Amino acid sequence: MTPQTVTERVTVPYLREKKGGGIAVMTAYDFALARLADMAEMDILLVGDSLGMVFQGGENTLSVTTEQMIYHTRWVARAARRALVVTDMPFLSYQVGCAQAIENAGQFLQAGAAAVKLEGGEAVVDRIAQLTRYDIPVMAHIGLTPQSVHRMGGYRVQGRTPMEAKRLLNDARAVEQAGAFAVVLEAIPMKLAAKITKALKIPTIGIGSGPHCDGQVLVLNDLLGLSPKPMPRFVRCYADVAAVALDAFTRFKKDVVTGVFPSKEEGYVSRAPQVRRRASRPA
Ligand code: KIV
Numbered sequence: 001m002t003p004q005t006v007t008e009r010v011t012v013p014y015l016r017e018k019k020g021g022g023i024a025v026m027t028a029y030d031f032a033l034a035r036l037a038d039m040a041e042m043d044i045l046l047v048g049d050s051l052g053m054v055f056q057g058g059e060n061t062l063s064v065t066t067e068q069m070i071y072h073t074r075w076v077a078r079a080a081r082r083a084l085v086v087t088d089m090p091f092l093s094y095q096v097g098c099a100q101a102i103e104n105a106g107q108f109l110q111a112g113a114a115a116v117k118l119e120g121g122e123a124v125v126d127r128i129a130q131l132t133r134y135d136i137p138v139m140a141h142i143g144l145t146p147q148s149v150h151r152m153g154g155y156r157v158q159g160r161t162p163m164e165a166k167r168l169l170n171d172a173r174a175v176e177q178a179g180a181f182a183v184v185l186e187a188i189p190m191k192l193a194a195k196i197t198k199a200l201k202i203p204t205i206g207i208g209s210g211p212h213c214d215g216q217v218l219v220l221n222d223l224l225g226l227s228p229k230p231m232p233r234f235v236r237c238y239a240d241v242a243a244v245a246l247d248a249f250t251r252f253k254k255d256v257v258t259g260v261f262p263s264k265e266e267g268y269v270s271r272a273p274q275v276r277r278r279a280s281r282p283a
Pocket of ligand 1: 046
């Protein structure tokens, strides 16, 4: 079944049925690149709070606000014709209580998202249950949860010890039980990700968690080679857009300095006075 046979858009029920593999997810933060990702038939465009780092240049995701997530959700949703738009609930937008979580998630849906993602396992099951009760679909996120950077002492692989692995399996079962329609598994050992994927009925979306998850997510800037090097081992860089852009910027600067740009052909000439035509965009 493809989304087109049922509806033009990827939906939450469609994703549930894609348990078994092949769910492609990418983060997106703006209209232009979200449009390209949608054209490439990405299943989910995740408006990730990673934007605090890759878009805003921050050290972590903790300073991202609800207002900023609403702003970026609008432009990604405007671009998405096929993909399901999921918006990350940023730090302190759901921790205070269920009412706060519902109010903020509702604002993300009003901005164009079809679902929200929040970090945490057993600790957030009441939030997940409440949101799904009010028809706000939730994607869970366990393992390396970037909003817990200070507790973890950095961005480290999670679930390496038997005790941690058991806790993560319990977290996965708990978020499924609470009603999450999918769960992101970030930076956990491959075997554990495979075990969790097998144990759950909902799809798992991996990032740095090996090939056995039902889907994979990458951060747009990493995928395009726009993030500072070296990148984590799980990132596959599909294009060196940084090199292409830097070359273009350098050549433009040189052409301006040397007077090579613009040429006469790139300039306009006056029209005869009787011709009255207005183009909305000068050709
Ligand atoms: O914020 C984000 O981009 C994420 C992905 C890494 C899953 O949560």
